[in-house]
Amino acid sequence: MRTLIARRTPAQNSAPRDPAPSRLTYRAQRLWLTPLFRSLLRVGVPAFVIAGGLGLYASDPGNIQRLQDSVAEMRRSIEDRPEFRVTLMSIEGATPVLAEEVRATLALDFPVSSFDLDLLRLRDRVEEIRAVERAELRVRAGGELAVTITERRPAMIWQAREGVWIVDAGGERVAPLMARPQMTHLPVMSGDGANLAADEAMALFDVARPLGERLRGLVRMGERRWDVVLAEGPRILLPAEDPVTALERVLALHDAQELLDRDVLRVDLRDGERTVL
Known part of the structure; x- marks a missing residue:
């Protein structure tokens, strides 16, 4: 009798393969799905490598000096264009x-x-x-x-304790009069603090323009009010409040009665109720 021996094929000898990933592969895939890990791997590792390389390069003083010299030479070559x-x-x-x-x-x-x-x-x-x-x-x-x-536009001459100055309409000093002698035609004011009330002085000079060359200038009295000085005529004492109106009143009296041509030493307007001659 013949004995038949049946041989098993390889497919029959091995067990079916498990399609599930291994534990290590599963953990690696889960880790890769984490945004922080991906950012660290894509950005952090290259940045660490670059920083390490730069630190190693900068640890040599000779490299730093050569780098500084190169930058300075490059800058100088640009600046000299x-x-x-x-x-x-x-x-x-x-x-x-x-x-x-x-x-x-x-x-x-x-x-x-x-x-x-x-x-x-x-x-x-x-x-x-x-x-x-x-x-x-x-x-x-x-x-x-x-x-x-x-x-600054020269507007007036200010005779101060420390010298004679040319000032602008705001009282700011422009230059000493000695430095600009051609400015002697400007109206003159004097007294302590006169430059601080330059705008008021400019208004008074504008009102007193009809007096022409008779007007010698303004004197600041007590840093609070003005006196008008005339070459031929009385000294006009203006009040501390609203001096422009007071001067206009004097000029109106002069036009009507020739007040400033009379033998009068002073026209006192400090009292707002009356004019004293």
Whole structure:
């Protein structure tokens, strides 16, 4: 009798494969699905590698010095380009005397790189000049430093304890009279604190314009009121309150009765109820 031996195929020898992932694979997949882990892996690790490399490079002082020298050379090569060179300065809005004072104050040695110009600091230096009310500085095309000046307009001469000054309509000092002798035609005021009431003085000078050359000037009395001084005529004592109206009243009396041509030493208007001669 023949004995038949049945052989098993490989498929029959192995058990069916489990399709579920292993525990390690499952945990790795769960970890990868975490946004923080993905961000750390994509950004944190490269950043750590770069920072570590930079730290290692910076630990050598020679590398730092070479880097600084390279940056300085690159900056200097840019600053020295012709389009960034300032070769001249123009001053607008200033008289020739003030323009020379501005040039002397800035004392710039041209040519100079526009990167080396601190325009705000230069503007402050220009505005420290008494005759300058406001200044504007800018670099124009063609290598020109343009300085635009708003000059204080001389309005009056103020005789003060410390000297004789030219002041503007607001009482700000412009220059000593000795520096601008051509301004002697301006109206004159004197006395302590006269510059603080310059606006009132300007109004009085405007009202007193019909007096012409007879008007010598105004004197500030006690830092509270004005006296009007005439070359030929009485001294007019104005009140502390509303002096412009009082002066207008005196001029009206002069037009009607020639008051200021009479043999009178003083016209006292300090009492608002009456005029005392």
